[in-house]
Amino acid sequence: MGFKKRRVKLEDIARKLNVSIATVSRALDKNPRVKQSTREKVLETAKMMGYMPNQIAKSLSSGKTNIIGVLIPRYDEPFFIEVCRGIDQYARNHNYKILISSSRNSYEFEKENLISFERGLVDGIILSPTHETKNVEHLNDLISKGMPMVLFDNIREEVSGADHVKIDDEKSSFAAVEFLIKKGKKKIAFIGGIKQKKVFQDRYKGYIAALTKYNIPVYEELVLHCNSLHREFEDKEILDFFNHLSHTPDAVFACTDNYGLLTMKTLLKTGKKIPQEVAVIGFGDLGLGEIFVPALTCISQPSFEMGQKAAKLLINQLNESDDVDHKKRIIQLDTKLIEREST
Amino acid sequence: MGFKKRRVKLEDIARKLNVSIATVSRALDKNPRVKQSTREKVLETAKMMGYMPNQIAKSLSSGKTNIIGVLIPRYDEPFFIEVCRGIDQYARNHNYKILISSSRNSYEFEKENLISFERGLVDGIILSPTHETKNVEHLNDLISKGMPMVLFDNIREEVSGADHVKIDDEKSSFAAVEFLIKKGKKKIAFIGGIKQKKVFQDRYKGYIAALTKYNIPVYEELVLHCNSLHREFEDKEILDFFNHLSHTPDAVFACTDNYGLLTMKTLLKTGKKIPQEVAVIGFGDLGLGEIFVPALTCISQPSFEMGQKAAKLLINQLNESDDVDHKKRIIQLDTKLIEREST
């Protein structure tokens, strides 16, 4: 029959055993207030009748959904997926599920998604704000309403009620560029991402700092702040950049692995030898770099771990007592340089 | 203050305006049973008081959560992420959210996740069963309990109450191999995936069919059914395979883009020229193949669209009346061969 069956509920078990709903509920909870023999009868009957607790009713009653909302700027970037995996792993081990949404790099969608989270479906939020997010009032509002929050990636330190998970972008990028310099490179190009993102600002700072330290002039021409928000355009933007250079660089520091790969592709197409003529270093370390020929040297960022830590911070907040002020925590994770064939 | 604020609810608005909760509820719903002027007062007060509807209470009352559960075998495969994107897009446009879980290629985890979905958090399920899933009783059970379900990727046609979204794997793979044959290739290797998966079985069939049609002998040695469930091992398995070949093939048909890339990497390392000495063709088309040098020719599979269609089928089921038997629907999407540099 195609008829949707009525679910069995506590009441059904209670009626069959001639006990109260409360007793059934407590028996299933292993609450010591119910007699051993009663508990056994309840458990057995529940199993026999195919009882499944109703999560929604539980949530309404308890005020907890055990769901964590995760908001990322885009799905098609392995970094974010990897962070989500980390969040998911930690969350599941602590009896939480995750609900992932994408803000599609738009401030408006970000707000929209947060509003939907605010409707009580999630107990807390892990968020990477979009580059468009200048104003963080919507975040502070939500936090002041009691919504626990953790920020990662494009963090905004002015959001005072949230915890943060980050890496030291400037230092990492400094290390990458210094590494190139120590290989004797002098004309090092910089391929950055959207300028409004703090991570890319910081990586640029690190680049400048390294050049400055070693007294290498900064050629504006060698710097690209890649603006594309979608895969399809990044390719073209990078191709154009290299096509219009007058000095060819002897090394490239790319702010993401993907930029690094696109750079190598472009260079290989124009017959350059990597790493002999041009060395390339990326940022991220997400598997693709390893497959490419030549394999991409990069700054390895612990994406999975970032997710785990973010989940940990959030779940800690969820377990804090409500009437005590939350003190902001910032976790900074280490990166490391992984040398492969492209340098 | 760090105190978690009490949320404002319908009752608060009702009390402030001296009307009943029912009226407030209906006013916010734009139900014509409430007077225009009352509606306006309610809307205004709700806004003023910062009212946010409680999704959980709504769900309990209405019996719908407007959440779709999505269960995929693994996160770290762009194909699945792309399908999820498609699901997400269609779902959002129809006022549904998606809750993604991974079965981590394990039948036990699959069952566990489905049980958790069964607790009433989701209105329906979109699922790619794991290769371990021999027995589909757990799926039929769930369906017979009234849970709408759509299968994709590793579909199991014997699950009679679910809709299916698929491509014609055998035909597509036949086309790929035929393409290689028409390029004059005679020794075509096959890199497949886990044998238990129907998609890989079908792709193997297509390979054999094409060779047979053109009277090309099948060398067992040239066939690899890649068994690795994790990124790290696939690499090695493919490397080993090519290292132990006595005949070197003049072409390779790889059942996923990733296998195709790993194949190219391995061949390039051993000094082979692609496509001159060995042509390579992949399956999937997820962006990486385009970046690689040489760019990977492949069978392009409409992953995003598969997600959209799956969501569409599911939401259609959700809108069907419960007391009518669901008739199974199968949607088959077209693939196409995209020629790039590797052939």
Next chain:
DNA sequence: AAAAATAATACAAACGTTTGTATTATTGTT
């Protein structure tokens, strides 16, 4: 064997909505 202590269970309110039915207020008809 009665009183006290404790164990086991039942009752009922609460969580925040929706929605069918009952009630009251307003309008229209004659």
Next chain:
DNA sequence: AACAATAATACAAACGTTTGTATTATTTTT
């Protein structure tokens, strides 16, 4: 002005749990 028709609103049950308090049953103490 009385009555019907209709519009607007209120009441209350329902969704399926949890949990504090009240009640009943059993055991212990004397």
